[in-house]
Amino acid sequence: MPAPERIPPGRVSAAAPVDPLLVLTEGQLAVRGRIREASNAVLYCSASYEGEEVHCVYKPVAGERPLWDFPDGTLAQREVAAYELSEALGWGLVPPTVLRDGPYGEGMVQLWIETDPEASLLALVETEEPEEGWKAIGFAEVGEGRTALLVHADDERLRRLAVLDAVINNGDRKGGHLLPTAAGRLYAIDHGVTFNVADKLRTLLWGWAGERLPGEATEALTALTASLVAGGPLATRLGELLTLAEVEAVRGRVKALLESGRYPVPSGEWPSIPWPPV
Template identity: 65%
Template sequence: MITHGELTVRGRIREASNAVLYCSVVHQGRTAHCVYKPVAGERPLWDFPDGTLAQREVAAYEVSEATGWGLIPPTALREGPYGQGMCQLWIEPATEPEAGTPEEPEAGTRAGGAPAGGAPDQDSGGAVDPGGDGTDPARPLLALVEEDEPGPGWKAVAAAEVGEGRTALLVHADDARLRRLAVLDAVINNGDRKGGHLLPAPDGRLYAIDHGVTFHVEDKLRTLLWGWAGERLTDEALEMLDRLAGALAEGAPLATRLAELITPAETDAVRARVRELRHTRRHPEPSGQWPAIPWPPV
C-alpha cells in the first residue's frame, strides 16, 4: 500500500539531516503510517551525486529482500505531496518513546526512510527467526561499559570518551540479527550505520533504516557493528552470499532492478564485494582509508 496509497503528511521529524515527513497512507480501505523523504529535501553530499539518496534507499531494500533476511522495512520510490521521493513503512518501536507524538516523532525512535518503486505492499521481508537464533529480542543492542573487555554476550567496538577525562568501551550485543545486518552493510557499502538506525520491533524482529549513503564504488563502510571484524562468516551468511551472487548475475531480477536505481559501476561494485566476501569467508575489517565509525555514532 505504500506504493499506491494516498499520502497525507502528518508531521516532520525535525532532527533528521534531510527532509523526513511522517505520513499516513490509505489504500483500498486500509491505513498505515510511513516515512516520506522527498528528493527535493535532500541535502547535497560531496561524495554522492545529488538527488540519488532515495534510489539508494530502495536499492538497499531490494538487496535486503534478496538476502531473505528482511532487515529493511518495505520501501518504495513514488510521487508524493512534495514530488518524487522514498516512502518507507513506519515501524513501531518495541518500547514506547519517552517523548514525541505521532505528529512529531522523535528522530531517535524512527528517523528513517527510503525510496524506489516496485516495493511489495505487505509488511514482510524474509522468513527469519525474529529472535535471531535464540537471542533475546528485548535485550539492549548497544551499551557503554567501564571494563576493558566487553564481557559475555557482547562485542567490543571502540573506546569512547565520556567526559571528565574518562573513557568507556562501546559494545554491541553478540546478536544474530545484528550479525546479519553487518553482512548486509558490507554488501551495500553502508557509510552510516548508527545506533539510532536500529529498530527492534515488538514481534522481536530487527529492522534497519536510513540507507541513503550506500553503494559507493569506493570503500565507505562506517558502522558500529565492527564486533565481528575478521571473524569467519556464519554458514548462514555464506549460503546467503552464494544465492545473492546468482541474483546479481546479468539479467537476473535483482540485477535488473538495481540497474533502475544505481549506476552500472555501482552494481559491479556490489558484485565485487559479494565476490570478496565469498572468497575471504570473513567479516571485513576497517580499511584505515576511511573513518570506521560514523559521527555522531548514535
C-alpha cells in the same frame, strides 16, 4: 516547504492485513508531521488504500542536501536499493520501501516501525573487555577524563545486518538506525549513503571484524550471486536505481566476501565509525 503539523507522541503500529508494499505504492499519502532532527527532509505520513491505512516515512528527493561524494538527488533510490538487496538475501532487515510520487514530488516511502523501548543492542560499560554476549566497538570519552567501552550485542540479527552493510557499502550505520521490535524483529533504516563504488563502510557493527562468516551468510551470499548476474532479477532491479558501475561494485563486494569467508575489517583509509555514533 511548509512545516506540517506536529508529529503525535509515540510510534504507531503499521500492521495491516494487506501487503504493506501495495498500500505504500498505491495509497494516498497524507503528511502528518516532520522529523526535524534529520539532516534531510523526513516527513511522517499515512498512506491509505481501499480502506487500509499504514504509517510511513516519506523522504522527498527535493529535500535532500547535496553530498560531495554522492550524485545529487540519488539518496531515495539508494534507500530503495538497500531494501531490494535485503529482500534478496532473505533476511527482511529493511522495512518495506518504495520509490513513488508524493506531496512534494518523487521520494522514498518506507513503512513506519514501532520499536521496543526495552530492547538493548548497544551499551557503554566501564570495563576493558566486554561481558559474554557482547562485542567491543571501541572506547569513548564520557566526560571528566573518563572513558568507557562501547559495545554491541552479539546478536544473530546484527550479524546479518553487518553482512548486509558490507554488501551495500553503508557509510553511516549508527545506533539510532537500529529498530528492534517487541515481536523480536530487527529493522534497520537510513540507507541513503550506500552503494558508493569507493570503500565507504562506516559502522558500529565491527564486533565480528575478521571473524569467519556463519554458514547462513555464505549460503545467502552464494544465492545472491546468481541473482546479480547480468540480466538476473536483482541486477535488473538495481540497474533501475543505481549506475552500472555501482551495480558492478556490489558484485565485487559479494565476491570478495565469499572469497575471504570473513567479515570485513576497517580499511584504515576512511573513518570506520560514524559520528555521532548513536
